[in-house]
Amino acid sequence: MMRVYFWGTRGSLPASITAGAVEEKIVKAIRASRTHSLETDEAIEAFVHNELPFPVRASYGGNTACVELCGAEEYVLCDAGTGLRDFGGAYMKAKAAGQPGLPNVFHLLMSHPHWDHLQGFPFFTPAYLPGHRIHIYGGHADLERIFIRQQSEPCFPVGFHAMKADIRFHTLEPESEYDIAGMKVACIRQNHPGDSYGYRFEKDGRTVVYSTDSEHKDGGREEYERFLSFFSNADLLIFDAQYRFLDAVDTKENWGHSSNLLGVEMAAAAGVRRLCLFHNEHTFDDDALDRFLEDTRAYLKILDGSSSLKIDLAYDGLDIEL
Numbered sequence: 558m559m560r561v562y563f564w565g566t567r568g569s570l571p572a573s574i575t576a577g578a579v580e581e582k583i584v585k586a587i588r589a590s591r592t593h594s595l596e597t598d599e600a601i602e603a604f605v606h607n608e609l610p611f612p613v614r615a616s617y618g619g620n621t622a623c624v625e626l627c628g629a630e631e632y633v634l635c636d637a638g639t640g641l642r643d644f645g646g647a648y649m650k651a652k653a654a655g656q657p658g659l660p661n662v663f664h665l666l667m668s669h670p671h672w673d674h675l676q677g678f679p680f681f682t683p684a685y686l687p688g689h690r691i692h693i694y695g696g697h698a699d700l701e702r703i704f705i706r707q708q709s710e711p712c713f714p715v716g717f718h719a720m721k722a723d724i725r726f727h728t729l730e731p732e733s734e735y736d737i738a739g740m741k742v743a744c745i746r747q748n749h750p751g752d753s754y755g756y757r758f759e760k761d762g763r764t765v766v767y768s769t770d771s772e773h774k775d776g777g778r779e780e781y782e783r784f785l786s787f788f789s790n791a792d793l794l795i796f797d798a799q800y801r802f803l804d805a806v807d808t809k810e811n812w813g814h815s816s817n818l819l820g821v822e823m824a825a826a827a828g829v830r831r832l833c834l835f836h837n838e839h840t841f842d843d844d845a846l847d848r849f850l851e852d853t854r855a856y857l858k859i860l861d862g863s864s865s866l867k868i869d870l871a872y873d874g875l876d877i878e879l
């Protein structure tokens with residue numbers, strides 16, 4: 558079994574929810590409750606969970622990229638966006654509660670060092686504590702220098718070398734295969750300003766592909782096939798779908814991201830079972846993100862009405878069991 562937990566899902570920069578937006582959700586929820594008899598706590602909980610649409614009862618969240626692949630011998634995470642701070646917080650809480658059998662080794666695979674994928678690391682508490690080991694992997698050969706620079710004056714008060722964990726860097730080669738914490742991991746170079754890397758994880762007959770910050774331009778049939786084979790038959794494809802189709806081909810071409818519609822087409826062509834749209838547009842509120850998901854699902858119906866592809870839009874706290 559494999560589980561994927563999303564600690565951070567926003568693209569480009571964190572996006573917090575406002576007080577006004579929370580109040581609006583409460584008003585909508587109370588309005589919707591008028592026709593229900595909510596006498597007990599159980600009835601209230603069932604109403605909230607089953608009757609209220611996701612953007613009313615919850616939020617897609619505002620942390621930047623950090624995804625955990627659970628089920629390995631040690632912790633395996635993709636990217637160190639602000640979601641990494643929450644992962645570290647949950648780990649520290651479990652440790653303080655004396656939870657037995659907690660690993661103290663973390664494997665962190667970096668897609669690339671843009672800020673939204675890096676900025677959570679200075680707030681990752683286990684990195685400051687001796688007795689922890691952190692392996693940082695990526696296709697960029699100069700990751701160590703970049704991590705050190707992020708915590709240098711004048712941008713950050715605590716230097717990288719103040720971190721007391723044993724931190725080691727590893728450069729991965731695209732088109733090669735690795736064993737990381739008992740998972741089979743492959744790496745692919747993606748089209749993005751400064752390059753980015755996608756990862757394919759296989760364990761116990763389950764496959765998860767993490768492919769964010771990747772612009773699929775018209776690079777010809779060979780380039781398209783290269784990605785289809787990397788995505789092929791994945792149980793879960795986490796796909797950079799920051800843009801609506803028109804944005805991707807018009808104003809935001811060459812900004813390094815892809816669209817929801819391309820995600821659907823590629824997932825369907827590669828025989829993927831579940832597609833998770835990721836790197837959510839930071840200017841979209843919960844209603845806009847929800848419409849974006851509905852539009853994407855509608856597009857799949859047009860493309861192939863009998864397709865069994867399941868489509869989700871990632872949110873902070875999404876927990877997918879495969």
Ligand SMILES: [Zn+2]
Pocket residue numbers: 568569671673674770836
């Ligand atoms: Zn990004």
Ligand SMILES: [Zn+2]
Pocket residue numbers: 669671749770813
């Ligand atoms: Zn980027």
